[in-house]
Amino acid sequence: MSTIQLKSVSRTYVMGKETIPALDDVSLDIKEGEFLAIMGPSGSGKSTFANVIGGLDKPSSGDVLVDGECINKLNDKHISSYRNRKVGFIFQSFNLLPTYTALENVMIPLILTGESSSIRKQKAYECLKEVGLENRADHKPYQLSGGERQRVSIARALINEPQIIIADEPTGNLDTKKSEEIVCLLKDLNRKKKITVIVITHDPSIARQADRTLHMRDGKIGRAQ
């Protein structure tokens, strides 16, 4: 049974009088526990694809089903809860809150669910431990290296034990060595926790480690490998 199903999903942006198709009639099944890589040139719709699956964006037409539930029909409260509990996001630019410590950044999803502060701290600490940053808990993002920052954001993505991790060019700002570490981490999570990982990347070496690689061009999914 597949966890994520896209049924002829299209997403168009209106810029003035022009309509730009970012996703063009994409249909796709992603299996539970799959490590999926998506490649493609800039502007091919990769990020839109990730955002639509992650519930950050809604398709103009078509449906996105996650565990049989049509997420594009959920209201704001439910889609937010979906993002909070089922999805973990990792971004190229880490997207950490600069004034918060690593621990606090990891806690954010729990703050939003209204978890008590002791549980928050405990869980966040565990997640930091999982990415090997327990001794950096009280550092602010500017005191961390790029790789460490990305690991903090992975820890944040993990805190609610999501079923899906969407990583939008997670290694784009990192050197090769750090990139490998991050990919290893993602691979580990995918294997050990059976988390579905969708990685958007330009890096073929990452794509090679994926169960499946999709190429996107002009909003369409190309051949599967």
Added chain:
Amino acid sequence: MKFLDYLVLGFRNIWRRKSRSFLTIFAVVIGAISMVIMLSLVLGAKQVATSQLESINGLTLISVSPNSEIQSNGNLLNPDQGNIDESSQKLNDSTVALLKNIPNVVDATPTVGVWVKSAKLEGQDKKFRVGLLAFAPGTQVLNIPVGAGRQLREGDMDKIVIGRELVRNFGYANNPDELIGKKIILFTQEYVDWGAEPPKPSYAEGKENWVQPSVEVTAEIVGIVTHGLDEGQSYITLDWGKRLMTGLYWKNDDVRRKAFEEQRKRLEEQLRAEFETRKRELEEQMKDQQLTDDQRKNLYNEIESQYNQELQTRMNALGYNESDFLVLAKENRLARDGYGAILLRVDNTENIESVGKSIKELGLGVQTAKETLDQIKKIFMLIGLIIGAIGGIVLFVAALGIINSMVMATYERTREIGILRACGATRTNIKNMFIFEAATLGFMG
């Protein structure tokens, strides 16, 4: 998301941009303070205005002014007297008697504002402005409540009950009791029928010149009015007020001068007749003698000068002196212009209206406490509205400050909002965060 978390987040974000938040809060503080100050000023002033009426039991008072056209100025004790014109009537003792005869009128007292230039405490140098109101304390109309000393009594001359403003000016705000019995010097612009007489001039200067600079009139402080009454107003008895409003000046005594002139004329005629006789006798004697015209002329001139000399000597014997024809005259301006107002005490508030109506029928102006209260309310409502509007604008500007601060914050933090959204924040979560932050800013202010 928990309430506490919103609060903590709000505080952190405010703390993050300390200086901007401080300025915004400062604007709110200024807005709120100015609003509060202005409103409390209005309320306080209103309180003062109405407490004055209450302390003199003003609800059964009617103030009668000479002119029915005069608009109520809101001050029952010292109504605007307006311009005296053909439609105004002179308020005099017969008017007082007339008003007393109106049914339900208990008693009446004329009042008049006595104008003096300034006043100082004996032994001090600084002069202060003073407003004097004269009324008849023996009547059952006005009892000026005193906080120290005693009230004015009928027949009190050179006694004064002073207002709080003077007490403060004299420097006795903390120990007003010590002022009782002290002397106050009032400066009038002319010699009045009290105290020193004007120095006698050598000749009549004419009425235009009878105004003299700063004449001192001394009075004893017997009482100090209570809080709440018009602080700038001091009180004296009507009897004394009448004396202070009577000016003294020297004028020609026409009767004496006329009598003198007549006496002088008679003397002159008598002398002239004597000399004419002598001249004729001389002519008789000179008939036979041969005299030149010049000699004759000299002789006549001699007789003429003898005549003049004689006249002068006799005149001097009469005791001629210009200043003898001056007498000290009084001008009672109260009798000339009438009283400023007449205060009536009515037996019951219910009868105020009917009494007021009968006074209006006499063609006089009427001001009652009710009108005064309405007036006060109207004035203060207007002031309150204006000030409220100003305060509102100030607060609105402060609110704009908060809005500006928050709008900038949202623009600055679109990225942060995006992160929070990705972490599962609902729109409501985000909205609440900003609302909490704005509210915190507002509350801090």
